[in-house]
Amino acid sequence: MPETTLDRATLFDKLTAAKTASLALGTATTGQKDAALGTIAAGIRSSARDILEANELDLANGRENGLSTGLVDRLTLNETRLDALADAVLQISALTDPVGQAVRGSALPNGVRITQVRVPFGVVGAIYEARPNVTVDIAALALKSGNAVVLRGGSAAINTNRVLVEVIQAALAEAGLPADSVQTIDEFGREGATELMKARGLVDVLIPRGSAELISTVVMESTVPVIETGAGVVHIVIDETAREDWAVDIVHNSKVQRPSVCNSVETLLVHAAAAERLLPPVAARLVESGVTIHADERSRALLPFAVPAVEEDWSTEHMSLDVSVKIVDDLDEAIDHIRRYSTQHTESIITNDLANAERFLAEVDSAVVMVNASTRFSDGGEFGFGAEVGISTQKLHARGPMGLPELTSTKWIVRGSGQTRR
Amino acid sequence: MPETTLDRATLFDKLTAAKTASLALGTATTGQKDAALGTIAAGIRSSARDILEANELDLANGRENGLSTGLVDRLTLNETRLDALADAVLQISALTDPVGQAVRGSALPNGVRITQVRVPFGVVGAIYEARPNVTVDIAALALKSGNAVVLRGGSAAINTNRVLVEVIQAALAEAGLPADSVQTIDEFGREGATELMKARGLVDVLIPRGSAELISTVVMESTVPVIETGAGVVHIVIDETAREDWAVDIVHNSKVQRPSVCNSVETLLVHAAAAERLLPPVAARLVESGVTIHADERSRALLPFAVPAVEEDWSTEHMSLDVSVKIVDDLDEAIDHIRRYSTQHTESIITNDLANAERFLAEVDSAVVMVNASTRFSDGGEFGFGAEVGISTQKLHARGPMGLPELTSTKWIVRGSGQTRR
Structure with a gap:
């Protein structure tokens, strides 16, 4: 032009x-x-x-x-x-x-x-x-x-x-x-x-x-x-007490249902005590749908087929069938990671621990914070607003869908x- | 320093x-x-x-x-x-x-x-x-x-x-x-x-x-x-049907009660058909309290003691015992004047005409629009908010007190x- x-x-x-x-x-x-x-x-x-x-x-x-x-x-x-x-x-x-x-x-x-x-x-x-x-x-x-x-x-x-x-x-x-x-x-x-x-x-x-x-x-x-x-570098935390079926379904839905949009998940943070139990089935279901997993060193021990994650992955909005995976020692480390890399769009935790759920909801400063639900619900249409004006990632005037x-x-x-x- | x-x-x-x-x-x-x-x-x-x-x-x-x-x-x-x-x-x-x-x-x-x-x-x-x-x-x-x-x-x-x-x-x-x-x-x-x-x-x-x-x-x-x-170039419109006692009291209160603040009135717009009836008593009460009136040519015929208004007066936040006065032919001219010169803080109309009151409230695009009340009420404390964060003159996030x-x-x-x- x-x-x-x-x-x-x-x-x-x-x-x-x-x-x-x-x-x-x-x-x-x-x-x-x-x-x-x-x-x-x-x-x-x-x-x-x-x-x-x-x-x-x-x-x-x-x-x-x-x-x-x-x-x-x-x-x-x-x-x-x-x-x-x-x-x-x-x-x-x-x-x-x-x-x-x-x-x-x-x-x-x-x-x-x-x-x-x-x-x-x-x-x-x-x-x-x-x-x-x-x-x-x-x-x-x-x-x-x-x-x-x-x-x-x-x-x-x-x-x-x-x-x-x-x-x-x-x-x-x-x-x-x-x-x-x-x-x-x-x-x-x-x-x-x-x-x-x-x-x-x-x-x-x-x-x-x-x-x-x-x-x-x-x-x-x-x-x-x-x-x-804004963009969505969206996180899901898989807590120690997460139900396996919920972890598998929610992560799969959050990544695969429509990978090109801002509310699809980009990074999984998995509690070390749950990694062995949950990471293999969660990853297997993703891989079935063609997802490439970018894993940190600790999770690669459980997921030998994954590609090594690089520093850039943590701040990347893939918008594709790619997901970054990291094992964290506890909820503190997960929240710290989110504070550092999140675009404050949407984050979800999968857990059965009430105290951890409440802590996550209170301490994670994003437009939409979730417990046990797919990040794909972070959407004006899903929230019942009837039309998509956009999803605000600022704090002034409007925040979220x-x-x-x-x-x-x-x-x-x-x-x-x-x-x-x- | x-x-x-x-x-x-x-x-x-x-x-x-x-x-x-x-x-x-x-x-x-x-x-x-x-x-x-x-x-x-x-x-x-x-x-x-x-x-x-x-x-x-x-x-x-x-x-x-x-x-x-x-x-x-x-x-x-x-x-x-x-x-x-x-x-x-x-x-x-x-x-x-x-x-x-x-x-x-x-x-x-x-x-x-x-x-x-x-x-x-x-x-x-x-x-x-x-x-x-x-x-x-x-x-x-x-x-x-x-x-x-x-x-x-x-x-x-x-x-x-x-x-x-x-x-x-x-x-x-x-x-x-x-x-x-x-x-x-x-x-x-x-x-x-x-x-x-x-x-x-x-x-x-x-x-x-x-x-x-x-x-x-x-x-x-x-x-x-x-x-x-923001600043307040605040207007009061005195409509054809305004009650004399309300016009005198509200204008006096809006100007004199605390002239140095943003919600005090700076410009009076007086309907031509009411000017002869209302402008002299409104002005007399102001002058009693030491207010200097900056009058346009038409209102100077009724207020010979006033100083001539200059173009700059219409956009001035006096913040002092000064007020600008202009005679307008009708509500349209008053609203046009406000659109041109107002800082969109607070405007009030004194009227007994319901249609004009509703038109004023609908068409004047300011943070606070009033009928038959002192502009000094445009204040967080008066609104019952309990503390003064400020009065927003923008449209995003917060507007008014x-x-x-x-x-x-x-x-x-x-x-x-x-x-x-x-």
Whole structure:
């Protein structure tokens, strides 16, 4: 993709238009927003030919530029995937609207009533990589929560995203909501993304989704507040008292069910007193499913077929059928290891010891901490939130799986009858 | 104050010590924390002589360096003020401990139980100006919410703050909590503050308190997530149907009761149809209390004694007995003016028109929006939170008056019995 000289005035106009649109969107009713989401879903289906043509162009460019098979797959749309995208929009319209929800409230001694209610952020910025489905997902989630959205997708999907945003804007206009509520700034290239990160005052929050590198760049450079959706170097501790069937099933499910996602397990820490009993059956079940085990020296004595673990393995998010294994002397060593290497996403312990379970839950400082459950449950859909905004690994505002309420701020409504302060 | 060459290793050691202390503090019981706060209050009283001696040194340096009368007053401690500080610590110990509170929870269809609970951030950084009471307040609030704290106060209070932190650390040790939980980095000067802003991974959240300039520097430079406590260019709209007695009382209270704070009113927007009826009595009451009125041309026709308002007045936080006044044609113009000039802190409308009241509450995008009440109620103490962490003017994490829960993050606790994901 050629990087054009940045046309700052046009970019600023787009951000300002999004801000203006957000004012109308912020007071739109749930009915209006749901109607618009219905129109968007219909628009995606009726414009399938245009969208797929644009996607074909991106795919041809991608193949020419030597895009990897994985990236080509993520970029590819077809009739089935478009249908799924439209369905996802309808599912989002079926979720509870968080805007206007009262969070808490009370009457002050002088009769003044105060209520904290959910309000949209205003303008949400999203920076992500070459997955056109994110374009539609984020736009629909933002709309449902009353936010305008400025999208910066990967340059590899530029044509697909442009047509998708055109379809969404046309649907918004048809439904009587401001078309400017959804904007793409893909045409401004990398410099446009940098400007977006500095657009404090026009953009209220920025959500990066994608590689650890992308997220880290946004976190370091942005002056707009960021919700970080981070990588997952996820741990499972197999405690001395772990049940064998649970250890085998939970570890297998956590690694194999979908290895390419952030809540799949990357490192097993096995209590020395349980290693001989549990490591061979746990490993056997993994190996059956094609998992490569990277084992420390002590565990290699029990798993001669494993490859030797290197220091780098402990901080690696494999995202593949690979898992690192280490034998630890006790729970202290396990917790210390997690403190050192975890990305504070999700950790689970398999144990029958109540004191150890409670200690693990209290002392491990991750967004999601579990006892005797698969790490794959660390997910907005599984938690019953209905849609995937992302999983926050920061501590401010949102932590762990994010639902629609996490796309809102609040304000305090104060109703008096002439009261003054003494 | 001489700026020393930065000793990065020592600074890093202090931040690391705070992080380590935060692990123990995060699992301390409410009883342990309250006992420590009691010991701190007693320590402040029993060490009064040392504290006041150090304060006398700062005051002497301040007078030599030509510190303004206002700053000298803020810097000054005496027996009475020290007693009030110790009392404030005891009041904080009496607040409800937010740590461990369950925010929400449910059982998933497969029997897995999930609970979102409040946990401390870990390490809170505070950057503020020459007010030694903030040192004690923030330390006590952080402790009660289970957070370690790294303090960077104004250099003018360096001796007072050093002794206060010594007193607090001794009390912590006496109460069996890690003394390293409270650290000062004043001795590292401005460069230390800059390092604090970049200490991502060691410091979990940074709270700047002080001038608009200080806050803006922290917001722009920090890579640690920030909770912005901003300035208040606060507006009151006097609508066509406003009751005269409410307009007179509320405006007077909002301006005069404590003009130097962020929730005092700075600009009045008066509906043209009510100006002749309401502006003269509202202004007369203000002038009686020594308020200078900066009036636009139209309102000067009704208030010949007013000084002419200049463009700069509309964006000025006077923090003094000054108020800007403008006549607007309708509510639209009032809301447009607020959108342009407000810092989104607090705005109030005085009206008897229900539709206008609801429109104002819905369309004005500020942390606190009011009908028929004094803007001085925009305060954590008035809201019943019991202590003043600050008033957030950002939309992420906390908005408006902040209580102890706003000094916490959350984590998800997941309890299973062998469940795996399908």
